[in-house]
Each structure stands twice: as C-alpha cells, then as structure tokens.
Amino acid sequence: MKSVIILLLILGIGIIIANGVTNSLNTGDVLVYEVTITHGNQIYTYNYTFIINSINKDIVNFTVIIASFNNGTSITKNYIFPLSKLECLPYNGSMFNTMNLTFVGYEEFNGKNASVYSGYYHFSNLEIPIKAYYVNGILNYANGNYDNYSLQVSLINEYNNLQETFTQGSLTESNYIILAIVVVFIIIGVLLLIKIGKI
The missing domain is CATH 2.50.20 (outer membrane lipoprotein receptor (LolB), chain A)
Known part of the structure; x- marks a missing residue:
C-alpha cells in the first residue's frame, strides 16, 4: 500500500516537472x-x-x-x-x-x-x-x-517572463488540467494514508 502511495506522489511530481520542461517558451x-x-x-x-x-x-x-x-x-x-x-x-x-x-x-x-x-x-x-x-x-x-x-x-x-506570466494569473487550459491531475493524485494519496491509519 505504501508503494502505491509513493508511486502516486512520484507520478504527480513527474507531471509537474514534465510540464515545466515542455513549456520552456512563454x-x-x-x-x-x-x-x-x-x-x-x-x-x-x-x-x-x-x-x-x-x-x-x-x-x-x-x-x-x-x-x-x-x-x-x-x-x-x-x-x-x-x-x-x-x-x-x-x-x-x-x-x-x-x-x-x-x-x-x-x-x-x-x-x-x-x-x-x-x-x-x-x-x-x-x-x-x-x-x-x-x-x-x-x-x-x-x-x-x-x-x-x-x-x-x-x-x-x-x-x-514566466514568473510574471503566472503572477498575472494567465494559466493556460493545459496548465489547469495538469494542476487538476496533481490535486487528484494528492487527494488520493492522503485518503489512502488515512485509510491505512498513517494520518
């Protein structure tokens, strides 16, 4: 069960990193x-x-x-x-x-x-x-x-100009999707930790 949680968290982090690398032009x-x-x-x-x-x-x-x-x-x-x-x-x-x-x-x-x-x-x-x-x-x-x-x-x-772009709140549609996926992975991870009694 711990390995599933770790895998979900690694996937979430991987998605964030991949999104940052592929969108290096702003x-x-x-x-x-x-x-x-x-x-x-x-x-x-x-x-x-x-x-x-x-x-x-x-x-x-x-x-x-x-x-x-x-x-x-x-x-x-x-x-x-x-x-x-x-x-x-x-x-x-x-x-x-x-x-x-x-x-x-x-x-x-x-x-x-x-x-x-x-x-x-x-x-x-x-x-x-x-x-x-x-x-x-x-x-x-x-x-x-x-x-x-x-x-x-x-x-x-x-x-x-990446930092200024994000502070102005101009996230693209794909950034919202990535953010939603990461949030879902984190919620699933927390729920699994609660279920197995670690939190």
Missing part, C-alpha cells in the same frame, strides 16, 4: 542572438532579437528584429506559426535562415544536456553546413564552416 520571453560570419578578413555581424508576443493554443506569435552591425540597418518581421511546425524561431530544432535541420542526438554543451541538430545555414548564395545545440528547447549555439566561410550563432541574452 509569452513575453525575449531571445537575443549574435550571428558572426567571417570570410578571410571580412566579418559580417548581425543581431537577431526574438520577442514572443503570445502563445495561444499551441500557436506562437513572435516578432524578430534583425540588425546589421556592418551597415546599421534593421528589419522587423512578425510571424505566426503552430508550435508543431515552427519556422524561423530558434526553438525545438527550428532556426532562422536554415534548411533541412535534422536531429542527430544528445551531447553535453556547457555542462548541460543539449539536443543536437545538423543542417544548412543560408548566407548570400551559400549553404553552410552547421551543427546546432538546443538546451531545454532553446537554441544556445550553432557553428559551421564552408568554402573559407565560418559561421557562429550564439545566444547572448535570454529574458524569461
């Missing part, structure tokens, strides 16, 4: 990347800023601001994609200016477990083969080389 989050491409003694540097405007029923609305440090120009674009078919946003194997990113396995990156993807980064008329590292679903680093071109993409800032 409304209000900001991801800032520096992209550096070198060719001989030429250096091209760009800043990509991704702002998550909203996530609603697995649809993400985000803005990307691309700034060139070489000529001082910037471009702002807005995108709306389902989370299952993302493009451009550096999340869960998706990335800007890339094609054919495929999952190749797991590696340790800066002391953290990372999902590793490989594919091609588009620059000018080139397709530079790259290796990209995602930690908790978010692109942390990518690099590649081709025909004397070297590419490096680094996450330089990440602003997480």
Whole structure:
C-alpha cells in the first residue's frame, strides 16, 4: 500500500516537472542572438532579437528584429506559426535562415544536456553546413564552416517572463488540467494514508 502511495506522489511530481520542461517558451520571453560570419578578413555581424508576443493554443506569435552591425540597418518581421511546425524561431530544432535541420542526438554543451541538430545555414548564395545545440528547447549555439566561410550563432541574452506570466494569473487550459491531475493524485494519496491509519 505504501508503494502505491509513493508511486502516486512520484507520478504527480513527474507531471509537474514534465510540464515545466515542455513549456520552456512563454509569452513575453525575449531571445537575443549574435550571428558572426567571417570570410578571410571580412566579418559580417548581425543581431537577431526574438520577442514572443503570445502563445495561444499551441500557436506562437513572435516578432524578430534583425540588425546589421556592418551597415546599421534593421528589419522587423512578425510571424505566426503552430508550435508543431515552427519556422524561423530558434526553438525545438527550428532556426532562422536554415534548411533541412535534422536531429542527430544528445551531447553535453556547457555542462548541460543539449539536443543536437545538423543542417544548412543560408548566407548570400551559400549553404553552410552547421551543427546546432538546443538546451531545454532553446537554441544556445550553432557553428559551421564552408568554402573559407565560418559561421557562429550564439545566444547572448535570454529574458524569461514566466514568473510574471503566472503572477498575472494567465494559466493556460493545459496548465489547469495538469494542476487538476496533481490535486487528484494528492487527494488520493492522503485518503489512502488515512485509510491505512498513517494520518
């Protein structure tokens, strides 16, 4: 009987942890990347800023601001994609200016477990083969080389708005379901403890 109670409590905790890991992208989050491409003694540097405007029923609305440090120009674009078919946003194997990113396995990156993807980064008329590292679903680093071109993409800032989101009380439908399941498991666990005389 004790093992059943322990199993129920572990399941409840597991659900909470799994929900936290799978929902690592939240409304209000900001991801800032520096992209550096070198060719001989030429250096091209760009800043990509991704702002998550909203996530609603697995649809993400985000803005990307691309700034060139070489000529001082910037471009702002807005995108709306389902989370299952993302493009451009550096999340869960998706990335800007890339094609054919495929999952190749797991590696340790800066002391953290990372999902590793490989594919091609588009620059000018080139397709530079790259290796990209995602930690908790978010692109942390990518690099590649081709025909004397070297590419490096680094996450330089990440602003997480998760705490503010929850204090405003904007829980999603799936969060309520998870919360209800956890509460049910806790109630069942307490009732079983009362029944066997431990409480």
